[in-house]
Amino acid sequence: MFLKIAHGFDSFVRKASHVLIVLGGILTVAMVFITTYGVVMRYFFRRPEPISYELCTIFMLWAFLLAISSVELFDQHIRADIFIQFAPPRLRNFLHSIVSRILGFVYCIILTWKGWDVAMYSLKINERSFSVWGEPLFPVKILIPICYGLLSLVIFRNLCHGIAEYRSKTLIRDGV
Amino acid sequence: MMDHFLAALLCIAIMLIILNTGLPIAYALGFSSMIVGFLTYGTVALEKLGWTTFHTLFIPAWIPLPLFTFIGCVIAQTKIGEDLFGAARLWLSRIPGALVVSSIMGQAGMAATLGSSAATILSIGPVAMPELERYHYDRKISLGALTCGGVLGPLIPPSGTAIVISGIAGAVVPLGRLLIAGIIPGILLAIMLAIVPIFICTRNPSLGPPAGKVSWSDKLSSLKRVWPVMLTFFAILGSIFFGIATATEAGGVGAFIVLIVAVMGYGVRVKGIYKAMIDTVRINAQIMFILVGAGFFSYIVGSQKLAKQLVDWVSVVGPHPILVVVMIQILLLILGCFIDGMTIMMITIPIFMPLILSIGLDPLWFAILFEVNMEIALITPPMGINFFLVKNVFHISSTDLFKGVLPYLAMLIIFLFILVAFPPLSTWLPSLMIGK
Numbered sequence: 001m002f003l004k005i006a007h008g009f010d011s012f013v014r015k016a017s018h019v020l021i022v023l024g025g026i027l028t029v030a031m032v033f034i035t036t037y038g039v040v041m042r043y044f045f046r047r048p049e050p051i052s053y054e055l056c057t058i059f060m061l062w063a064f065l066l067a068i069s070s071v072e073l074f075d076q077h078i079r080a081d082i083f084i085q086f087a088p089p090r091l092r093n094f095l096h097s098i099v100s101r102i103l104g105f106v107y108c109i110i111l112t113w114k115g116w117d118v119a120m121y122s123l124k125i126n127e128r129s130f131s132v133w134g135e136p137l138f139p140v141k142i143l144i145p146i147c148y149g150l151l152s153l154v155i156f157r158n159l160c161h162g163i164a165e166y167r168s169k170t171l172i173r174d175g176v
Numbered sequence: 177m178m179d180h181f182l183a184a185l186l187c188i189a190i191m192l193i194i195l196n197t198g199l200p201i202a203y204a205l206g207f208s209s210m211i212v213g214f215l216t217y218g219t220v221a222l223e224k225l226g227w228t229t230f231h232t233l234f235i236p237a238w239i240p241l242p243l244f245t246f247i248g249c250v251i252a253q254t255k256i257g258e259d260l261f262g263a264a265r266l267w268l269s270r271i272p273g274a275l276v277v278s279s280i281m282g283q284a285g286m287a288a289t290l291g292s293s294a295a296t297i298l299s300i301g302p303v304a305m306p307e308l309e310r311y312h313y314d315r316k317i318s319l320g321a322l323t324c325g326g327v328l329g330p331l332i333p334p335s336g337t338a339i340v341i342s343g344i345a346g347a348v349v350p351l352g353r354l355l356i357a358g359i360i361p362g363i364l365l366a367i368m369l370a371i372v373p374i375f376i377c378t379r380n381p382s383l384g385p386p387a388g389k390v391s392w393s394d395k396l397s398s399l400k401r402v403w404p405v406m407l408t409f410f411a412i413l414g415s416i417f418f419g420i421a422t423a424t425e426a427g428g429v430g431a432f433i434v435l436i437v438a439v440m441g442y443g444v445r446v447k448g449i450y451k452a453m454i455d456t457v458r459i460n461a462q463i464m465f466i467l468v469g470a471g472f473f474s475y476i477v478g479s480q481k482l483a484k485q486l487v488d489w490v491s492v493v494g495p496h497p498i499l500v501v502v503m504i505q506i507l508l509l510i511l512g513c514f515i516d517g518m519t520i521m522m523i524t525i526p527i528f529m530p531l532i533l534s535i536g537l538d539p540l541w542f543a544i545l546f547e548v549n550m551e552i553a554l555i556t557p558p559m560g561i562n563f564f565l566v567k568n569v570f571h572i573s574s575t576d577l578f579k580g581v582l583p584y585l586a587m588l589i590i591f592l593f594i595l596v597a598f599p600p601l602s603t604w605l606p607s608l609m610i611g612k
Contacts, residue, residue: 025453028242028460032435035243035428039421053424056239060460063242064233067461077200078462080516080561084198092198100199103207110210114226144229 006160013157016150017070024066027059034059050132058140065147069154072104093169097162101155108152115145180216184477187212191473192515201516202462205469209476216476225472232471233464236424237343240351242460243427244334247408247434248290249455253448254438257299259401260285265307266390266398273373273384275313276321279304280373283325284366285402287332288409289434291339293554293562296329297322298569305570314383315572317373320580323566324369324588327551332362334412334427336463337550340518341543342423344525348539351423352416353606357544359413360601365548365591372583404437417609463518470522483527487534497535501542501596504528505549509589512553516561521550541595544602548592555581555588 038052071077084092119141121127127137187208194204206225213221251257261282268278282300290296301322308318330337333355342351377384412430415421421429438444444452490500511520525546532542554562557578567577595601 021454021457024457024461025450028246028457029449029453031239031242032246032428032431035239035425036432039425039429043420053236053239056424056428057234057236060239060242061230061233063457064461064464065229067457068465071458071461071465076458076462077202078466078516078518078561079198079200080195083196095197095199099197100203103194103199104203107203107206107210110222110225111206111229114222115229116226117223118226118230140234141230148229 009153010157013069013150013154014073017073017154020066020147020150021070024063027063027066031056031059031063054129054131054133054135058135061140062143065143068147069150072151072154072158075158090169093166097166098159101159101162105152105155105159108148108155112145112148112152115141115148119145180478180481183212183216184482187473187476191519195515195519201519202465202469205466205473205519209469209473213472213476221476224475228472228475229468232468235343237346237351238339238464238467239424240334240339240427241336241343241463242456243424243431244291244336244339245459246431246452246456247334247427248292248295249452249459250431250434250438250444250449251286251289251408252295252299252455253444253452254404254442256289256404256442257282257286258303259398260405261300261303261307263398263402266395269388269390270386271374272381272386273313273317273377274386275304275308275311276318276373276377276384277370279308279318280321280325280328280366280369283322284328284332284362285405287328287330287362289334289405290329291334291336293326293329293551294565297326297562297566300325301566301569311385313385314580315570316576316580317376317383318580319566319570319572319577320582320584321369321373322570323555323562323577323581324584325366326554326562327548327588328362328366328369330551331358331365331547333358334430335547337517337521337547338543339423340463340467340521341525341546344521345529345539345543348529348533349543352426353540353609354543354547355423356413356417356606356609357540357602358547360605361544361548361591361595364594364601365588368587368591369584372587376583404434404441407437408434419609466518467522470519473519474522474526477523483530486527487531490531490535497537498596500531500535501537501545502593505545505592505596508546508549509552509556512549513556513560517550517553520553521546538599538603540606541599541602545592545595548588548595552585552588552592555585 034052034055038049042048084095119138122141123138128134129137190212191204191208194208195201210225261278264278264281264285265275268274268281271277279300282304283296286296286299290299304322335355335358338354338358339351342349342354373384408430411433412426415426415429416423508520529539532539554560557563557574563577563581567574
């Protein structure tokens with residue numbers, strides 16, 4: 001039963017991260033076309049439109065949020081591992097698989113929790129952008145806790161994998 | 177509650193410890209500042225953390241970042257790097273160290289379409305290395321050139337580093353002007369780096385023999401293959417220079433043109449575009465997550481307070497402005513050995529930029545110096561990311577690579593101080609811009 005739940009959870013975070021990063025990629029390509037559209041409208045048709053900049057800013061933020069869980073899933077964060085490569089493999093593995101993920105998990109849980117409060121406050125006061133378009137900011141902000149929430153789940157998943165891997169290596173080393 | 181200065185020191189110390197245990201930079205920055213912020217300011221710091229993602233990233237100044245990254249990722253799907261190196265090789269075949277010089281010039285060409293040093297190294301390196309080995313070039317000199325040539329990537333526009341500097345510095349360093357300001361220093365640096373292998377191989381030809389005679393028809397026909405680079409370069413910079421488009425719009429239009437060139441000229445299909453799209457969004461997420469952590473870190477360390485104290489101190493002591501700039505450059509060179517560039521930029525630009533303005537120096541000139549310094553940081557161990565990239569990709573020992581890098585590094589530092597001594601090298605071209 002536990003294994004089934006664990007497998008389901010693993011499959012969910014993998015699929016969700018994949019779908020979200022593809023969506024993020026589509027938004028990035030959309031930014032290319034929206035910016036070009038803005039330039040064409042302004043210079044060729046003399047009809048400047050007010051939304052392309054604002055839309056690109058929203059898409060840029062969303063694209064980042066949608067991709068971040070995939071970056072964690074495939075362990076692609078930028079890190080400075082110059083000194084640690086001289087450490088014993090066991091310590092290195094412990095820091096990488098367990099400590100890193102515990103710190104990351106705590107950080108992302110706080111980001112999710114406080115990000116949720118920020119989004120709810122935005123909904124409460126019906127916050128709008130100061131731009132000409134004046135779009136509501138709640139839809140922009142609500143993706144912050146949602147995506148950080150998924151990121152927290154991915155870190156938790158990687159932490160479980162890390163602990164299992166660390167334990168199995170320790171058992172092999174101890175000849176159990 | 178902790179004293180603010182003590183909190184800043186503790187925050188930096190914890191961040192450095194976590195950073196050097198190999199943990200992701202974004203977590204090191206975010207976690208250290210979250211803990212110290214909580215201990216110093218209580219739950220207010222956590223509330224601020226909740227706002228940080230939106231406040232740091234919901235800024236139009238960052239829009240060029242994914243657009244220029246997309247340009248680089250689409251170009252990585254083509255054979256433009258191979259074509260550029262091939263053309264440079266044909267034109268420079270008769271000079272000593274021809275292939276090393278060609279790889280530097282190839283990197284300069286790629287730099288006109290890419291905004292990152294790692295991408296510049298990876299676009300030319302795998303193409304140039306087999307040729308360099310075929311002609312028995314010295315590996316240390318060849319890979320040293322490749323490592324340091326990467327600096328050209330962010331210096332010659334488009335430039336990811338310029339976007340970050342401009343984004344942090346704000347209105348005092350407009351991105352369009354900063355991109356244009358990088359052109360002359362970029363060309364100068366390419367020439368200065370090329371002098372190193374020419375000098376070494378003239379003294380000892382066995383380290384890098386000339387590649388042989390090439391006919392003029394071959395040379396001229398090779399130029400046909402470099403037009404996509406010229407087109408991208410002029411589409412982006414021409415539109416900024418002549419005031420047709422802002423830097424953001426130029427990034428979008430440049431990406432659109434590159435997409436068309438890749439599809440029509442190089443046969444890139446859906447699979448290639450999909451890969452470019454995913455790579456772009458992944459690279460962007462890596463950088464932006466660091467920006468979120470660094471934004472909060474900068475807030476907790478109190479960069480703005482430090483900046484005010486520094487400005488007050490300098491106005492009392494009254495050192496010569498150039499001395500201030502030289503001191504900052506030396507400090508950045510040292511910091512660059514131990515902390516990654518993004519973190520340095522997020523922490524120090526808000527501190528140093530008000531100082532530069534207060535002593536009446538050109539912020540654009542300072543931004544170019546900053547850019548070059550941050551790129552030097554990428555090749556200076558122990559935190560030299562590009563240094564280790566080349567080491568791992570081309571399987572060379574750190575000692576050998578460091579020996580190879582050393583003469584180019586010396587040239588880079590000379591170059592940095594030439595830029596300090598002659599500000600018009602960076603400021604003259606932006607002063608001619610039609611679009612200010």
